Amino acid sequence: MLVVDSLGKRYGRRWIFRQISFSVSIGDRLAILGHNGSGKSTLLKSLAGLIPPTEGTIKLDGDSRISLGYAALEMALYPQLSVAEHLQLSADLRGVPARTDELLKRVNLEYAADYLASALSTGMKARLKLAMAIQPEPKVLLLDEPGASLDEAGRTLVQEIAEEQASRGALIVATNEPQERRLATHELVLAE
Amino acid sequence: MNSSWRSEIFAVFRKEVMTELRSRSGLTTGALFAFVTVVTIALATYNQRIEKNLAAALVWNAIMFSSILSLPRTFIGEEEAGTGDLLRLMARPHAVFWGKSLFNVVQALLTGIVLSVMFIIFTNIKLTVPWLYAVSLVFGCISLAGAVTICGALVCRANNRYALAAAVAVPILLPLISLGITGVRIGIGPFETDASFLGGVRAGYGLIGYAIATLVIGPPLYAAVWKS
C-alpha cells in the first residue's frame, strides 16, 4: 500500500533523517516517535509528497489525491472560505463526493458549516482538517500530532477515526503523546 | 477536456474568485495602480497631444507594472498564507495552473481594458485601426497573464518573493511588451506606409503566438516545480 525505501532528507549539510525503510498495509497503525526536532513532521510531509526527499523512494498505490489523507497543525486553511466551502473545494479537486453534512457531523462541526475559516478556533480548524483528510476515504491516513490542539472530546474523535481507518487502510501518526502512542500497532523512533 | 478536468479547473477558478471578492486585495491594488498611472500621465501631458510611440509605450508600461503588482499574488499569496500545501495535497498541478491562469487572464483583461479606455478618454487619442489596437491589447494581456503566472509560480517559494517576481518577470516580458507596443502604436496611428501597417499586423500575430505559447508551456513547467 505504502512502501518506503531508504528515505533521506537533508537541508544543506544536515540530514534530518536518513535510511528510513518500512511498509504499511491494511490494518497497520504506525506511530512515528522522537523528540522535538527529530524530523517527525518532515518525514510525514515527505510521505505526503509535500517535500521532495533527497534520496530514497516512496511508493503509494493509486492517485495520491485520493489514496492519501494528511492533517497537520501547521497546515493553513483559506481564511476567506467557509467550512463547507473547504469541503466542497476539496471534493471538486479530488473528484470525490463532498459528503459535507456527513463529514461535519462526524467531526462535530455541523453548527459551523457557514463559518469562515478565519473565524475558527485552532481546535475547530483541526477538526475541519481531519474531515478533509478522511473525505476521500484514503488508503493511508497521515496525522501529525492530531491531538495537539484538541479537547478531550476531540481526542476521543481522533481515536475513533484511527480505528475506522484501520479497517479500511493504514494509519501513520507522528506523536509524542502516550495516549496516541497506544493507538499504534507499530512504532518507529527517529533518533537525533 | 473531460468533465473531471473541467470541474477541477473551475473549482480552482471559483476559489480564486471567492477569495478575491472577499478580500479584494489583488484587483484593488492593480486597479488603483492603473488608475493612478493614467491620471499621472494625463496630468503630465495636459494640453498636449501625445505622440503615438510614446502613447503606446505608456499604455504598456502601465499595464505591465500593474500586472506585475497584482498577478503573481495568486501563487505568492497561497504560499504566504501557508495554504499551498493544502492545494498540493488535493489538486493536480495542471488544474491549479489553468484555474489560476484563467483567473489572472480575467484580471489582466479587466485591468487592460479599463486602463486603455481611461487612457483614450483622458488623452483624447483617436484610433486609426481599432481592431489592431484591440487585438494587441487582448492578446497582450493574455500573454502577460500567462507569463506572469508562470513567474509567480516559480518564485512563490523563494525568499523575498514579491521583489523577485518582478525581477524575474520583467526581462521575460520585454519581448512581449515590444510586440505589444508595436501593435498598439500602429493601432493608434496614423502610420506612414503599408509596410509599417503590416509590421503592426505581424506584431498582432506575434502576440497571439506568445499567448498560445505561454499557456501551452506553462502547465508542464508548473507540474515540474509543483512538488519541490
Add this chain to the structure above:
Amino acid sequence: MVRTKGMDASLSGNPDSERMMLWLIAAPTFFANFLLIGAMTRLADGMKKAALGLLLSLGYLCLAPVLLQLATEVEFSFVVLSGPLLLTGINFVILFGTGKKAEMELPALALSFAAGYVVSVGLGVLDVSVRPLPDIDQFPLPILAVILGAVIVTALSSVFYKLVDGSFELVKTLAKIVFAIAVSFATFLSYAVQDAASFQKPELARIFFWHFPCPIMATGLICIGAWFSFKYLQTKDLAWDARASATNELGYIFCLATMTTGILFSYVQWGDWWQWDPRQTSFLIVLLIYLAYFVLRGAMPDEDRRAANSGAYALAALGPALFLIFVFPRLPQIAQASFHPTKSIMAGEIKGYYAYVISATMTLSLVFSVWLYKMRVAASLFEQEVNNNDGTMETNRITPTPTGVVRPVRVPDQD
C-alpha cells in the same frame, strides 16, 4: 613594411615607456582581480588565494621587462595582449579548481572574467593605436617570445596549484601549456592579419576576433543549459542541475564578454560606448534574463527546490531569449536601425586570414568552455558529495544508522 597608426598623438612618444605604462595599468588590475576573488570566497581559502594571487601578479610583473625586451626588439605588441588573456585563464583555473562554495563564487567569477577580458582587449586596442604594427614576415621571434611567456605563466600556475591544494599532474600541466600556446598563437595571428578596410578604424577591427565567438558561445551554452534543465526536471537527479547551472554560468560569462567587447567595439568604430543598437539592446535584455536566473537560484536555499524552479525558469526563459537573439534584431523596422554588419558576415565576406583567425578563436573558446565546464561540474558534484557527508570530506565516515521500526507489536508486512 610597417603600417603607421596615429589615433592618439599624445601617447606616441617613446615606445618603451608606453609599453611600460600599459604594464603599469595591467598589473594593478590583475592584482585587484585576485583580491576580489579572495574577498568573495570564504575567508580561510580567500586569504590564501589573495596572498598567492599577489605573489603571482608580482612574479609576472617581474617577468614583464624580459618579455617587453623581446617584444620591443621586433616591434611587436601581442605579448602584452596574451599576458592578460592567460592570466584570466589562470584566474579561472584557480577559482574553479579550488572553489567549494559554488554559488557564492559566481559574481567573483563573472567580474574577474569580464575585467580580465576588458583589460586584455582594451590593452590590445590601446597598444595597436599608439604604435606601428609589425609586419607579418617577422613571425619567428615573436612566436618564441609568446611560447616562452605561455610556458612561464603556465608553470607558475602549476606551482600555484601545488601550493593551494598540493596536487601536481604532468599531463594536465602539459595540456595547459599547449592550450596557452594556442591562445597566444591565435592572438598573434589576430594581430598579424591585414587591416579590415571596410571599417572606420580598420586596424581596430581586430576586436571582432574576440567579440564574434562570444555571442555564438553564449547562445549555444544557453540552449544546452536549457536541455540540461529539462533533463533535471525529467530525472530529478541533482547532477543534471549541476550541469545546467555550470552551462548557464559559462553562457552568462560569454554574454558579459559579448557586452564588454561589444561596447569597446562600438566606441572605436561608431564613436559611442552605447549606441542603442538593436543587437546591443537585445543582448542586454538577454543578460538581464539570465541574471534573474542566478538571482532566483540565490533565493532558494533548498537544493531540490532551487534546482526545479531555476530549471523551469531556464526553460521558460529560452523562448524570449532566442526571440531577442534571433528574431528581434531582424524585425523589419529594427534591422534598418542596426549598425551591425550582419549582412557582410552572412554573405561570406570573411575570407583568408580573417577566416583562419575566427576559426582559431572559435575553436579556442570552445575548448576553453569545455574545460571550464568540466571543472565547474566537478566542483559542484564535489560540493554535493561534501553536503551528503555532513560537510566532511571523508566519504566513508558516515554509515547512516538505519532508523528502523522498534518495539513492533507485529513485524511490518512486505507487500
